[in-house]
Structures are given as C-alpha cells and as structure tokens.
Amino acid sequence: MKVSIVGTGYVGLVTGVCLAEKGHQVTCVDVDQAKVDSINSGIPPIYERGLEDLLKKHIGGLLRATTDLARAVQETDLSLIAVGTPFNGREIDLTFIKAVSREIGHALRNKPGYHAVIVKSTVVPGTTDGVVRPILEEASGKKAGIDFGVGMNPEFLTEGEAISDFMSPDRIVLGGIDKATIDQQASLYEGFPGVEVLRTNNKTAEMIKYTSNAVLATLISFSNEIANLCASINDVDVVDVMRGVHTSRYLSVDMPDGKRVQPSIVSFLAAGCGFGGSCFPKDVKALVAHGESMATPMRLLDSVLKVNEKQPAKIVQMLRKHFPSLRGVRVAILGLAFRPDTNDMRESPAIPIVGELLGEGAVLTSYDPAAMEEAAKVFKGQPIVFCRGLEEAIKDVDAIVLVTRWDQFRKLPGLLKGQRVQPLVIDGRRLIERSSIARYEGIGV
Ligand SMILES: NC(=O)c1ccc[n+]([C@@H]2O[C@H](COP(=O)([O-])OP(=O)(O)OC[C@H]3O[C@@H](n4cnc5c(N)ncnc54)[C@H](O)[C@@H]3O)[C@@H](O)[C@H]2O)c1
Secondary structure: EEEEOOOOHHHHHHHHHHHHOOOOEEEEEOOHHHHHHHHOOOOOOOOOOHHHHHHHHEEOOOOOOOOOOHHHHOOOOEEEOOOOOOOOOOOOOOHHHHHHHHHHHHHHHHHOOOOEEOOOOOOOOOOHHHHHHHHHHHHHHHOEEEOOEEEOOOOOOOOOOHHHHHHHOEEEEEOOOHHHHHHHHHOOOOOOOOOOOEEOOOHHHHHHHHHHHHOOOOOOOHHHHHHHHHOOOOOOOHHHHHHHHHOOOOOOEEOOOOOOOHHHHHOOOOOOOOOOOOOOHHHHHHHHHHHOOOOOOHHHHHHHHHHHHHHHHHHHHHHHHHHHOOOEEEEEEEOOOOOOOOOOOOOOOHEEEEEHHHHOOEEEEEEOOOHHHHHHHHOOOOOEEEEEOHHHOOOOOOOOOOOOHHHHHHHHHHOOOOOOOOEEEEEEOOOOOHOOEEEEEEEEO
C-alpha cells in the first residue's frame, strides 16, 4: 500500500520505517527540512534501538522523506497524521493537527479517487470527528464517508522499545467513521497476523489511548505514594513490600506447568522518582482537563499528577539529610533521559532534580548513555558538566544520584568497591541492591 505519514517525529519515523519493513511504500512528511534531509541520508534524528538499521535498509527504496505534503497525499492511498499534540496548560494544543488537516484537505481537493485520513496522534475524544473531519471537508470541498475516510489509529509504542513494540504490537485499534475507512486501515496492518484487532468508532479509539496511559501512570503514582510512606516507617523497604504484593495471585499467573509468570504490568508497581516523557504527563493532564470541560472532574487522575510532580523533590530531600548545605557538594547525575534506551528528555524527572540542585549551589557532573546531546540543549548555559562515561561522571564526587533505569548503572557497586572515600548513592529507581553500596539512600526505604 502507498502511505504518507505527516509528522516525522518519534511516532512518525518509527511508523514509517516499520511499515516499509512490512513492504509498504512510505512517504514521510515533515516541515523540518533538516529532519527530512537527515532521514533521506539514512541518519535518524532520534535515538531508538534498531531504528538506524531499518532506516538505512529502506531509505531510497520503500521509504523516502519530503516536505511536500500535497504531493505525498496525491501519490498515496492513505495518510497518517502523527504531529505533536502538546498540552498548553489548559487543554491539548491542536494547532499542528488543524494545520495538517487543512493541508491534507487542500491536497484532496484535486485528488481523484478515495483516500483515508487517519489520526495517529493522541487526541481527546471527539477531536477526529469534531475537529479533523470538518476541516478536511471544508478544505477539500468533499464529503467524508463518500470521497474520503476519516479514522483514528492510536499508537501504543514505548520509547526505547519503539521498533519492537511496533513490529510486535499487543493490539491494533482501528477507529473510523465507516467500514470503508476501517477496511483501508486494516490493509495497512495485514502484515501483523495473529494480533488482536479492535474495530471501533473514533471516539472510542481516542479514549482507549488515554485510558491505557492513565492506568499505568496511576500505578506509578500509587507505588510512589506507598514508597513515601514506607520511607517514614522504620525498617520497611518498599522493594520488599512490593515483592510481597507482586506475588499475589492477581498479579502473578500460575501456569499449567506450575511456574509463576508475572505480567509486565507489575513493573509499573515499583517506586521511583516519578514518570516523565512526552506521553504520560501530557496525556493525564489532557484527560483531567477534558474531564473538567465535560463537567466530570477526574479526582483520582488529578492526584496521580500531584504525587508525580512532588516525587523528584524526594531525591533532594534525601541529599539534604546528609549535607545540611548543598553548596559546593559535588553530585553526579546518572541518567538524564526520562527512561532507559531513549534520548528523549521531555518531562524527564532529571530536569527538576538538576534545577533544584543547581539552585542550592551543588556542583554537577552528569552522564547518560544516549541523551547527552539532548541534555546539552535542555540545560544550555547551566553549569553542569557532561561526561563521556559513567566512570568519569562519578570521579571524586560526594554523592551520586541515579535518575534513569539504564542497565549499565547496575555496575555502580563494582566501580565504587575499594574506593577510599565512598560517595553517598541516592537510588532514584531502586535499581541497585542496597547492601552492595556503603552509603545508600533510595526511594521508599
Ligand atoms: N513519543 C511517543 O512515545 C508517543 C507514543 C504514542 C503516541 N504519541 C503521540 O503521537 C503524536 C506525535 O508524537 P511524537 O513524540 O512523535 O512528536 P514529535 O514532536 O517527536 O514529532 C512531531 C513531528 O511533527 C512535525 N510537524 C509539525 N507540524 C507539521 C506539519 N504541519 N506538517 C508536517 N510535519 C509537522 C514536527 O516537525 C515533528 O517532527 C503525539 O500526539 C503524541 O502524544 C507519542
């Protein structure tokens, strides 16, 4: 199938390379000429495991990038909209969605034949039918359901695991105004046999996406609230508490061979310094705001956000227990991205932690295996040293703060062993065995 993807960020580019891998002819469209040039020369503008190999394999063949949206629409049968939908403090900002809908509508004006326009961006229920569809109809002078289809196909990929998530999806949700739109989308996903496909209307598809993120964010804040209480009770460690909780038969499945298997949702029942990224905070805020606008206050989700906003400050509080003044205290920040295996810094808990520590006069070094370039942009002009490796970052520091769950940080105990002066280690992700560190503090203990 010939498909155009409008907006070539995380979602657009991953979708593009993966659909090319499945044999579709893909045109990625973006307004950012530098991004388009980079993609066409086989260099991914983002870090994502496996992305570069797939991009190099297909660029110039089944995959190309362009800034020419009108032509891309003319030459394809289906367009996916994958532009950003940031939260502006009151609601999701639909500026990009509206602009792209208008441009696609204009392109459809002169296009003979049927075309499906599918929203892949995360948008609140009612947006595809109530905002995208009328703009498309007005700009094209055509009628949805007759001349073109309008659908909603939410994306569930997790950054850091985006390629494998896309290539082996747990579900495919196809929303649409009619059967023709959904059938057109179904052809796009023919190469994913055995995957559960949900056919539904656009509003339900939109709601599935928000609900999926909201439930995971809720588990994280729940765990953090429990962790904070554990920390104030003597001799209770949230890791032990959660181990006891995880073994509940509701959270561990007894297999016929007698083995117990834990579904991955259990990994969200763990304490840390808070969730971040481009989705959870934005999507939960958007859902709370949407509830407000529908006179249905989302009290639980409002609390989920409040718990999360306060969680990074726990790290600084733990440091203060050991250093009454942080002025001149040398601190290494390990991990800057919001999660491992990505360079995405959006809403990373590292941002408020670094901000607060610099504000208190701490002297900071930092290291992240993938996000150093992004971090240099985020912390531009701020006195934080970006190191080339873990060893360099922790050299001669008074304290180490572990912010991101990168696997390679597990070697910290080995690196510190034998050092004459042991730094304090603040484990913001409960990644390291407590007893392997001389001076240990962690969330929830
Ligand atoms: N990042 C994720 O993990 C993830 C996962 C699931 C869903 N989503 C949702 O997918 C959507 C996209 O997210 P993202 O992280 O890929 O965003 P992003 O900011 O990385 O990418 C958006 C891209 O759209 C481009 N763009 C903006 N206006 C355009 C226009 N008029 N024409 C063409 N291109 C234009 C931008 O230049 C940018 O490259 C959002 O709604 C997000 O909530 C994201």
